[in-house]
Amino acid sequence: MARGNIRGPVEPFRAPEAPELAPVYLVCGDEDFLIDEAVRALLDAAVPPDLRGFNLDVLQGAEADMRDVLARASSFPMAGDRRAVVLRDAEKLGAKDLELLAGYTEHPSPSTVMILTAAKPDMRRKAFAAVKKAGGVVECKSLGEAQIPSWILRRFKLRDRTIDPEACRLLSGLVGRGLRELDQEIEKLVIYAGERMLISPDDVSAVVGVSRQYNIFELQRAIAAGNMAKAEEILGRMLEAGNGAPYFIVMLSAFFATVWKMHDWRRRGLPDETIAREMKRERWMIADHLTALGRYSPYQVERALALLLTADERSKSGGDEAVVLQTLLVEIMAEAAGVS
Amino acid sequence: MKFTVSSSLLQRTLGKLGGVIQTKSTTPILEHFLVEIVNNLLTATATDMAIWMKVTMDVRGEEDGHITVPAKRFMDTLRSLPETDIEFSADTTTNRITIRTTMGEYNMTGDHHSAFPVLPEVAAGERFELEGGVLRRVIQKTTFAVSQDDLRPAMNGVLLQARNNKLRAVATDGHRLVRYDVVTKQPAGLERDVIVPVKTLQAIGRSLDDEAATVSLSQTHVRLQFSSWEVVSRLIDEQYPNYESVIPPENDKLLTANREALIQTIRRVGLYASATTHQVRFDIAANELRVAAQDVDFGWDAKEKMPCTFSDTVFMIGFNSAYLLDLLTHAEGENVTFKFSAPTRAGIIVPEEVSGTEDLLMLVMPVRLNV
Numbered sequence: 001m002a003r004g005n006i007r008g009p010v011e012p013f014r015a016p017e018a019p020e021l022a023p024v025y026l027v028c029g030d031e032d033f034l035i036d037e038a039v040r041a042l043l044d045a046a047v048p049p050d051l052r053g054f055n056l057d058v059l060q061g062a063e064a065d066m067r068d069v070l071a072r073a074s075s076f077p078m079a080g081d082r083r084a085v086v087l088r089d090a091e092k093l094g095a096k097d098l099e100l101l102a103g104y105t106e107h108p109s110p111s112t113v114m115i116l117t118a119a120k121p122d123m124r125r126k127a128f129a130a131v132k133k134a135g136g137v138v139e140c141k142s143l144g145e146a147q148i149p150s151w152i153l154r155r156f157k158l159r160d161r162t163i164d165p166e167a168c169r170l171l172s173g174l175v176g177r178g179l180r181e182l183d184q185e186i187e188k189l190v191i192y193a194g195e196r197m198l199i200s201p202d203d204v205s206a207v208v209g210v211s212r213q214y215n216i217f218e219l220q221r222a223i224a225a226g227n228m229a230k231a232e233e234i235l236g237r238m239l240e241a242g243n244g245a246p247y248f249i250v251m252l253s254a255f256f257a258t259v260w261k262m263h264d265w266r267r268r269g270l271p272d273e274t275i276a277r278e279m280k281r282e283r284w285m286i287a288d289h290l291t292a293l294g295r296y297s298p299y300q301v302e303r304a305l306a307l308l309l310t311a312d313e314r315s316k317s318g319g320d321e322a323v324v325l326q327t328l329l330v331e332i333m334a335e336a337a338g339v340s
Numbered sequence: 341m342k343f344t345v346s347s348s349l350l351q352r353t354l355g356k357l358g359g360v361i362q363t364k365s366t367t368p369i370l371e372h373f374l375v376e377i378v379n380n381l382l383t384a385t386a387t388d389m390a391i392w393m394k395v396t397m398d399v400r401g402e403e404d405g406h407i408t409v410p411a412k413r414f415m416d417t418l419r420s421l422p423e424t425d426i427e428f429s430a431d432t433t434t435n436r437i438t439i440r441t442t443m444g445e446y447n448m449t450g451d452h453h454s455a456f457p458v459l460p461e462v463a464a465g466e467r468f469e470l471e472g473g474v475l476r477r478v479i480q481k482t483t484f485a486v487s488q489d490d491l492r493p494a495m496n497g498v499l500l501q502a503r504n505n506k507l508r509a510v511a512t513d514g515h516r517l518v519r520y521d522v523v524t525k526q527p528a529g530l531e532r533d534v535i536v537p538v539k540t541l542q543a544i545g546r547s548l549d550d551e552a553a554t555v556s557l558s559q560t561h562v563r564l565q566f567s568s569w570e571v572v573s574r575l576i577d578e579q580y581p582n583y584e585s586v587i588p589p590e591n592d593k594l595l596t597a598n599r600e601a602l603i604q605t606i607r608r609v610g611l612y613a614s615a616t617t618h619q620v621r622f623d624i625a626a627n628e629l630r631v632a633a634q635d636v637d638f639g640w641d642a643k644e645k646m647p648c649t650f651s652d653t654v655f656m657i658g659f660n661s662a663y664l665l666d667l668l669t670h671a672e673g674e675n676v677t678f679k680f681s682a683p684t685r686a687g688i689i690v691p692e693e694v695s696g697t698e699d700l701l702m703l704v705m706p707v708r709l710n711v
């Protein structure tokens with residue numbers, strides 16, 4: 001009987017009623033926020049909160065002794081009807097532990113709900129395959145861009161609030177597709193809005209604009225688009241978050257090296273789809289590279305690579321990292337803008 | 341600052357701080373003792389920021405003062421000295437410390453006393469006296485059953501409930517539970533329950549004789565004062581799980597056996613248990629208890645039988661042998677009685693002989709048979 005279920009695009013995972021719970025679940029995927037949500041739903045169905053002190057064990061795959069995990073799973077609940085054992089990062093289990101786990105999945109304890117979580121489990125492994133066969137796999141894949149707005153709406157609805165469609169677009173545009181980050185921003189917005197039911201674009205600008213975390217890809221996007229103000233803002237935030245010069249230099253060097261190669265392919269008349277294939281990526285995945293291709297000439301790309309090399313030397317010779325990187329940004333982007 | 345004292349006496353006194361002092365701390369000052377001299381009284385304090393332990397002893401003081409001392413180097417020096425008088429002097433401006441003996445001198449650098457964390461205030465709120473031996477028994481009977489799981493902070497300590505003249509201590513790790521009641525001579529009426537971290541109790545247990553203790557409580561800390569030392573510890577600010585709800589009220593199947601013989605049987609048979617579950621099986625009949633274990637992966641098995649009395653006809657139940665041994669070795673008396681209701685429900689262990697002022701209940705969860 002399939003007792004796990006596959007989540008719809010934005011529907012939250014709903015655990016079966018207690019008597020229908022499978023003895024072992026594998027909650028897996030690349031969206032850890034949804035994994036946590038599914039684990040919570042399973043625990044809510046399995047063990048009442050007031051009995052969790054006695055009947056809930058949470059262990060980490062990388063550290064746990066599988067014999068200890070199975071001993072806990074084989075013990076009857078101290079109170080109530082079920083014990084729950086959560087084993088996080090189960091893909092980090094060694095071969096021997098997976099073998100022991102496979103043995104357990106063949107004869108699981110009926111009074112225990114074992115919940116395994118994993119980002120990318122190898123489903124060929126006997127232990128995971130057995131869970132899949134028993135219908136205990138809950139997939140938590142990251143949401144596509146088109147699914148994000150309805151997910152945001154649902155999260156606001158859970159908090160008895162709603163969001164203006166423009167504000168919703170702005171929020172997803174600013175924060176991106178990370179559900180945990182989105183949820184944190186939604187929480188902040190609800191607190192910021194106070195009694196107001198509708199979240200406006202101004203609310204989003206006021207709350208999210210000043211608090212979000214950026215990543216290197218967003219910096220690449222700003223550089224590719226020639227958006228100096230944005231690039232400087234992102235660089236500043238990333239430096240505040242503790243990213244060091246070597247990280248920026250390595251990542252930006254790789255970015256411009258790819259753009260340099262793309263110039264060669266473009267010169268040979270290859271269409272974008274073929275270039276993407278050469279790079280072993282989907283077309284949409286090279287959008288920022290294509291933008292940079294249009295903005296930075298082959299000479300400017302070579303010049304950017306040389307500037308990166310100089311910045312590397314400066315940062316390693318005791319230069320202030322922030323100054324070195326800010327100078328680098330200005331030099332690279334001024335070249336493309338024709339500013340001298 | 342300057343004082344003279346016997347090396348072995350000083351070593352014995354400072355040794356009490358061993359359970360608290362940090363050896364590799366990210367905060368280097370926690371690797372130091374704070375040493376203070378006022379007249380002829382030496383006070384030494386160690387802390388890991390959760391527990392503060394302070395010891396005092398008489399010395400021949402020549403100059404008052406206070407300084408922090410690197411604990412490991414100082415203790416290693418004391419340990420390697422023969423019984424002799426040592427002269428401890430410190431320049432509290434440069435923090436230079438010199439230890440002189442008849443054999444030579446040893447120099448080290450301490451730190452200014454102000455760098456040492458301040459002992460938390462435990463305001464005079466709730467307070468009660470525990471006569472000698474009570475605290476030692478509480479520690480002996482409960483700390484072994486405390487959960488080691490950091491994700492269950494409430495269960496990382498021993499619950500203390502003091503009502504009138506009865507002190508109750510409870511410890512559980514979700515697989516076994518110990519409830520120890522003791523009648524105290526002095527009333528110890530606490531308006532609330534407190535959870536004392538197991539590390540605090542273990543640190544106290546290492547140094548505790550049958551001394552009386554004065555227990556004071558603030559909202560966040562507990563202070564235990566003994567004749568020549570004291571401990572201040574943070575309390576665990578969590579809700580302890582409702583342990584009463586897991587103690588079955590009607591376990592009507594009573595098994596009584598010789599405790600020591602049962603321990604030996606479980607130890608021998610347990611050697612053949614699965615390393616995964618440590619499972620031993622009890623097959624109980626009216627006058628005979630069969631204890632069996634097997635590890636199907638390796639083809640090992642063992643079984644023994646021993647005499648017992650059983651109030652029912654036949655009954656079969658499985659236990660984790662490690663948990664069972666822990667409980668049985670912490671029980672006392674010649675015989676022990678198990679109270680069962682069903683093979684899937686908690687078994688209760690009641691030692692046959694406890695003193696008139698004590699009551700000990702131990703609970704152990706069975707495990708699934710044939711796994």
